[in-house]
Amino acid sequence: MGKQLKKRLDDVYQNYLEGNITRRDFVKFAGIAGAALGLAGGPFGLMGNAFASKSITCHSWGGTTSEALRKFAFDPFTKATGIEVIDAAFTGMDAFLTQVKASYPPGGEFNIAHLSAVYDYARYTDLGFGVVLDESKIPNLKNVMTKMTDTLRGITNGTLSTVPYDLGQTGIAYNTNHISKEKAEKLGASLLYDKSLKGKLGSWGGDFRTNMWYAALHTGQSPNNITDVDAVWDALTEQRSMMKKYWASGSELMSLLANGEISATVAWSGRVAALQDQGHPIGYLAPDGTYSWMEYMYVLKGTDLEVAQQLLNFMLEPEASIAVAQGQKYPPALDPTKVEMPEDVKKLPAFDPTGKLNGYLFADPAYWNKHQLEWAEKWDRIMAGA
Amino acid sequence: MKEKPWKPWLLLSPSLTAVFLLLIVPVCFVVVYSFWLRAPSGMDIPAFQFGNYAKFFADSFYPVILLNTIRVALETVFICLIMGYIPAYFFYRTESRLKPFLMILVMLPFWISFIIRTLSWINILGDSGLINHLLLKYGMITTPLPMLYNEGAVIMGLIQYLLPFMILNIYVSLDGIDKSLTEAAQSLGCTEWQAFREVTLPLSLPGVSAGCLLVFVLTCGTYLPPMILGGPNNEMIANLIFKRVIGTLDWPFGSAISVILLLLLVIIVYTYNRYMGINQIFKSLSKG
Known part of the structure; x- marks a missing residue:
């Protein structure tokens, strides 16, 4: 406890010297730390030590x-x-x-997060929550697809604050009792704008990017370079009138599809695979330009790096990584040309046998983060019918 | 013996400290944040400017959602009042030995998580939910009735959450009425209905208004029923605050919307207190 507190104080003092925090904040933290030390010492401290053990926290998607x-x-x-x-x-x-941002010192209460999409790697890093991993302590990183690590290195000047862990897609899920495979493949992204599905459509309300991405495909534009943004808004406005539910979580998505409440929606490939495994009549469509993303284990500032690196290396062991992939239905970040994959993993949506990810379209972090505030607000307005 | 003026304050000090640290201080933070600016990266920039408030009123989008929230809250209050007065009156009149058990039934929903209670409506009102399943099974309909993801479903979710507050407030007010008053009215020639209308109903109004106020305030601040049971047209102001704070990390603007909502509710509570007296709510809650 004392050592941790001292480390925190050192970090805060360093931040103060670098001008990252004000003198008032420094004094405030020093005061709080003093009070905490007072409480943690003596009998409280002895009790705390009795229960203390080495641990690390990892936040993920639940379910x-x-x-x-x-x-x-x-x-x-x-x-x-x-x-x-x-x-x-x-x-x-x-x-x-929001939680990480609200913690004090920022990022200190959290260790590893199973984050998704490169734009969030950039967002967390820009907010100063990243670390520099010692890659020599993570030898299993050599088995990870090079394109994934290179993409992340490009954002953090050649270093890594994370290890890629799996990849997936946001494609289109449709109910095969109501929509034929032929019709889905013929319409592609425009299936989400098919007027015959009025009142039976769903979409992810929590992410403007996903909705704009498919609106861009529907209007014949590149999602990473939208030239006619008004056409995208018009398409989304038109789609709203046909929408039954903007869902808010993966479990809600699965419930809506499984109960037949909606017949088509954008959907996360792993969740669709899970539904298919359970025997639901759900098809998965990955049209040209499908929204692909990678997931990674982001190590947050303030974490014990020795422990974090040890855990990440363990997680990248082929046995562990493949077992997790089979459980969560997303292909691992391991390069299939370097690590032999079992058949069921090879059948997962978004699996790339070449390990090069050519033809996979990821969101350009600079492009999307630049418009984040403006477009997120506009998307909220469209969802609310303004 | 001489009264010690500091004694009540000493007794109150734990509660006052908790209220100060857990309510006053956070609200002050929210107010301060509402004047700050948000950098494109998501960082907050200390400032003193009214841009966030101006943005709220710059066009009709945000005020319309606020008005919609008030409309839904009033509808919820009205339905809760109708649905709540009847059981409260029953509890007041009944001599049944089962009365304590029935009162526990009113409290029973509080034992189950609000989220679970709200989610369960999906299995009742959904296309493949209980009601549609039975109606389809017995051939009463050919296609499922659209009962979910609309305003009706949101109000239903709000009612199941808030109805006990209304029942308890009205019951406490009714319980304080001397039953001999209605008997006296009837002995003077009133019918049972006239006695209720002229004696019981007016005397129960403080509880009615306390219940209405509580239900109204809680409805304005809730975001789960619209999020889980609502459709694209059922956005409420709390959902908007959630999206601004969580979705876009725009804490300053989210704080400004919170302050506007808070001010609105303060005005309503102040008006209520001026004409009805806020102590009725405390009386009801302590009894509940």
Whole structure:
């Protein structure tokens, strides 16, 4: 406790010297730290020490994803090292970023987060929550697809604050009892704008990018370079009149599809694979320009890097990584040309046998983050019918 | 014996400290934040400017959602009042030994998570939910009735959350009425209905208004029922605050909307207190 507090004080003092925090904030933290030390010392401290053990917190998506991580990565890691992994779930990346931002010192209360999409790697890094990992301590990183690590390195000047862990797509899910495969493939992204589906459409309300992405495809534009943004807004406005529900979470998406409330929606490939496994009549469509993304284990500032690197290396062991992929239904970040993949993993949506990810379209972080505030607000207005 | 003026304050000090630290201080933070600026990266920039408030009133988008929220809150209050007065009156009149058990039934929903209670409506009102399933099974309809993801479903979710507050407030008010008053009215020639209308109803109005105020305030601040049970047209002001704070990390603007909502509610509570007296709510809550 004392050592942690001293480290925190050193960090805050360093930040103060660098001008990142004000003198008032520094004094405030020093005061709080003093009070905490007072409480933690003496009998309280002895009691705390009795219960203390080495641990690290990892936030992920909950549900099947967290279950797979816990079963195939965290529990075996604890068994092998004695280090406890505290498994936590967030409701979404935005909500988690709000929590991280609200913690003091920023990022200090959180260790590793299972984040998604490169633009969030850039957002977290721009807000100063990143670290520089010692890659020599993560030898299994050599098995990860080079394109994934290179993309992330490009944002953090050649270093990494994360290890890529899996990849997926936001494609289109449709109910095969109501929509034929032929019709879905013929319409592509425009299936989400088919007037015959009025009142049976769904979409992810929490992300302007996903909605703009498919509106761009529908209007014949490149999602990473939208030249006629008004056409995108018009398409989304038109789509809203046909919308039954803007869903807010993966479990809600699955519930809407499984109960037949909606017949078509944008959907996360792993969730669709899980529904298909459960026997629901759900088809998956990945039209040209499908929204692809990678997920990664982001290490937040203030984390014990030795422990974090040890855990990340363990998680990238082929046995652990493949087992997690099978559990959460997203292909691992491991390069299939370097690591042999089982058949069921090869059949997962978004799996790339070449390991090069050519033809996969990812969101350009600079482009989307530049417009984030303006477009998110506009999207809210459209959703609300303004 | 001489009264010690500091004694009540000493007794109140734990509560006052909690209220100060957990309510006053956070609200002050929200007010301060509402004047700040948001950088494109998501960082907050300390400032003193009214741009966030100006943005709220710059066009009709935000005020319309605020007005919609008030409209939904009034509808919820009205329905809760009708649905709440009847059981409260029953509790007041009944001599049944089951009365304590029935009162517990009113409180029972509080034992279950609000989210679970709200989510459960999906299995009741959905296209493949209980009602549509039965109606389809017995051939009463050919296509499912659209009962979910609309304003009706949102109000339903709000009612199941707020109805106990209304019932308890009205019941406490009714319970304080001397039953001999209605008997006296009837002995003087009133019918049972006239006795209720002329004696019981007016005397129960403080509880009615306390219940209405509580339901109204809680409706204005809730965001789960519209999020889970609402459709694209059912945005409420709390959802907007959630999206600004969580979705776009725009804490300053989210704070400004919160302050506007807070001011509106303060005006309503102040008006209520001026004409009805806020102590009725405390009386009801302590009894509940």
